Amino acid sequence: MRGRIAGLAACVGVLSSMAVGEAHAAPPTPLGDMAAVRAALQSAAMPISTRTAQSITTTIERIAAGTPRYNYFPRSVHLVEGTAQPFLYDTTAADCLPAGFGEQNDSVGIARAIAGPAVDENLPVPVIPPGKVNVFFSGMNTAMSSPLQADLVEVAWLNLTTMQSGRAPLYQERPADYIVTLSNTLETGRGTIVFVVFGSILDNTSRALPPCDYAPVVGVVQA
Secondary structure, three states, X not given: OHHHHHHHHHHHXXXXXXXXXXXXXXXXXXXXXHHHHHXXXXXXXXXXXXXXXXXXXXXHHHHHOOOOOOOOOOOOOOEXXXXXXXXXXXXXXXXXXXXOOOOOOOEEEEEEEEEOOEEEOOXXXXXXXXXXXXXXXXXXXXXXXXXXXXXXXEEXXXXXXXXXXXXXXXXXXXXXXXXXXXXXXXXXXXXXXXXXXXXXXXXXXXXXXXXXXXXXXXXXXXX
């Protein structure tokens, strides 16, 4: 618990300073949460809004309070081979949903990754070969995904084995589901990969409410 709170606190510090440097080597696995956050955030600059800072605070409060994680798994992910590795925690977008979704109308964001070899029959290219990872992110209580919706969600990654890194958008590549689920298949190579997903989802039922700006969520994936 303390490690996760410390990791999120490190995330707040990096986002507040907006200082992004060269990626440095991180300790070999097992990788602590705090080291994972630092390694992921060093690999790319991120667009940050004032609402993102509020979302980070809300995410830390949820973890500190021991709020149970969601067990939601999107219907648009149809795995027939391989497994989905969860990220370190559920993230939050603060106060972006219409009234009726909870006391603060927050959206919980859930990220997972599928490392090849794997097969997801709902992907445009179902086979995920070794050395590639499909990252997907679901925004709870956000409206149905749409290719024309222009959600601004991205993933940055760092391979701790090879020190390769990259950054890419997430988009709707699977069939539309009621919950917005965005994803991308990345050529990361084999090894221990640290991912950070960040950005915002538009809720087209929100009637002019702001986008859901999520606190960055970090995952450590064996590929």
